[in-house]
Amino acid sequence: MTSTSSDNRSLGDQLLRLLESLEITGRALLPSSDLPLLQSIVDASARIFGAAAASIALVDAERKELEFKVSFGAGNDEIVGMKIPIDKGIAGYVAMTGQPIGISNVREDARFNKDFAESTGYVPQSILATPLLWGDRVIGVMEVLDKISAPSFGMEEMELLGLFADQAAIAIFQAQQFRNISFAFVEGIKEILTDEADGDKAQLLAILERSSQDRESIDDVLAIADIFSAISDLGDSERKACLQILTAFRDYVLSQPGFMP
């Protein structure tokens, strides 16, 4: 198949095709959802720590909230989907500081968000909570509640729960990254195209079209998308700088005398 600037298909169609190739490759590599793995991690941790219940909540940084995604045991039905402000409760403390904490007699703990606990129909006696960390960034909080054989959880359990939390963080990050690749890539391309009002968009689209024709090219595009996604995660200024570099490179290539789109 060939592609020329006379191609009449819309920008949207072309991007869609490109995304399809990205998604096909991505699905073969990564799970489309992290929930089954997270569920298995809370199930396993509750049993290993001898806890009556366990849960994982993820950080929504923009809304400054934590949303409970999976849970096991007491209060299970009510807690999934619940959201709490990030500056409230034990989970909020862990999310904000990135530090794990163990608390017992939490019924007397004024910091614990009692209204929230009571709305789940389950008020725990002891809690061990640890952050899900990706680098220095807190992406969620994992809790085990009510140690069955003792009034509280110990330091060793705190450190061991950290190891479970590492697994959960990896699962979450991979799934999020997969979702981010498509989003960031499309957004990036859109930005290049809209920023370049006088440029020949068809030329760029032709390059993209060619890139999607064989597996090797798809791998290259995926690698670029991956890098772009990682850079986007660093922040707005880093993403914009990346776009400027890409744009400059594209302009340079297009300006070369022997270049034939």
Next chain:
Amino acid sequence: MTDIPRPAWSSQFAADAIRDLEAVGPIGDLNREWAWGGSTGKDVRVAIIDTGIEADHPDLDDSVRGGIIIEYDKGAVEETQVVESNPPSDLFGHGTACAGIIHSLAPQAEIYSVRVFSPDLTGKAVQFARGLRWAIENDMHVINLSLSTSKNAYYAVFHRLADDAYFKKNIIVSAVNNLPAPSYPSLYSSVISVAAHEGKDPFTYYYNPSPPVEFGAPGIDVEVAWINKGHSVTTGNSFAAPHIAGIAALIRSKHPNLTPFQLKTVLYACATNTKRQSL
């Protein structure tokens, strides 16, 4: 001795891991009576860099003398703003817990709150560094850090701050990370690093000659002050550090000219697992 493998940090102060040490020469003459006997922490300023402090908590009496909040502001110089917070308040209770422990050990120490957390979850390390710098610039004699950063990019920033504190004779007491990962500034030699042991007596503390963690103090199921004038029973290295900070405040009050390394030597000589010539 059990065959159960213990995770990195807590293993150093497990009952079966604590070794007896010996203080030799004139260091062996140091004892607790000389070190802090009769001291109340008078004239010592203690900064607690944390989630804030509930100043009117009944456990704290009138020990809390002031406070600031380090707010993250991307557009500002150093990406932070220092905002007065008088009387200080606490977001969660963690800083109040630390203040309560220190006040119980050093009742006349003057406590200052340095809150370095905010709900936007960004700039944590930069807020933390600014808070520590504020404490050093304002000549806080003892600085309690029940927090740390694992960001390698801040290694040099915190190292410089630790040196600044050392040369001003400000004593930094830092909890090590609760998870077995490197954390700053707890790993620096001029900083007094602390992890939790299982004991309850506030003056029972151990010295560990094998880094990275030098001191072990109570931090497991410790009853502490909490927000809304409450109390809680908590576990974490966070609660071990203020025990050592409190004792450091007592020593500093009685011996104001000690450098941080000299004070650390006094702590070592008076540790529960150090054999002394004169007890």
